[in-house]
Amino acid sequence: MADDFEAPWVEKYRPRVLADVVGNRDTIASLQAMAQAGNMTNLILSGPPGTGKTTSILCLARELLGTSMKQAVLELNASDDRGIDTVRSKIKMFAQQKVTLPPGRHKIVILDEADSMTAAAQQALRRTMEIFSATTRFALACNNSTKIIEPIQSRCAILRFTRLPDEMLLRRLLTGELDGAEKQAIALWKSGYSSLDIIGTVFRVCKALPMEDEKLKLEFIKLIGTTHMCIADGVSTLLQIHGLVARLCSVALAAKTEA
DSSP: OHHHHHSOHHHHTSOSSGGGOOSOHHHHHHHHHHHHHTOOOOEEEEOSTTSSHHHHHHHHHHHHHGGGHHHHEEEEOTTSOOSHHHIIIIIHHHHHSOOOOOTTOOEEEEETTGGGSOHHHHHHHHHHHHHTTTTEEEEEEESOGGGSOHHHHTTSEEEEOOOOOTHHHHHHHHTTOHHHHHHHHHHHHHTTOOHHHHHHHHHHHHHHSOOSOHHHHHHHHHHHHHHHHHHHTTOOSHHHHHHHHHHHHHHHHHHHHHO
16 A cells, blocks of 8 residues: 555556557557567667656567566666666676566566667667677657668658557546656656646636536636636646546546436
């Protein structure tokens, strides 16, 4: 129970399976096909921050590896060093480790923001990919795939993610899907929008979006307005957006229960 309270919301409500990932249907369908086939190729997942690249590959890894995921997946995120030493130590050592996996499965290395790696580190990574191709697959998430050297690109399938429409956030709220709504809110925040930008967008979409339940729509507008006042008074942290998303989902679920 304690872990549930301590986990950041972005992790607590992160989709666990590919079917729960919002948007980018064609790209997700390609990943689902790999999961069903029981084998993945090396991948480059390219697109803006917050569009589900890392989440999607983690879902794929979970569906492929199941209970073996913990020991068979190495994830290096933006806080990790991206120099050549990391490739030679962490990544190469992981690739060399022997892990018992179901037939046809491979260990997976996930590199977030791979386009920030140095040229020397990318060359070292290319060699590691070649040497351990029989046991290890690589998934590189990046904002711009052109910053990945061509020898790596030629060894990967490139999947592109696009930003999700703003109204997807509200539609998630209306169905009470807290995980999806939370993901959309965080994506907007990570894209550089301020709390006022986000709350303004939510208000405009809510006002314009047709809703059969007029009472629910008025309740949404009331909650959005209250949060807007708090943000305008200077309390503009991401926690305000988190709180609003949770309250809107709660109201939507209550309305569905009454109906």
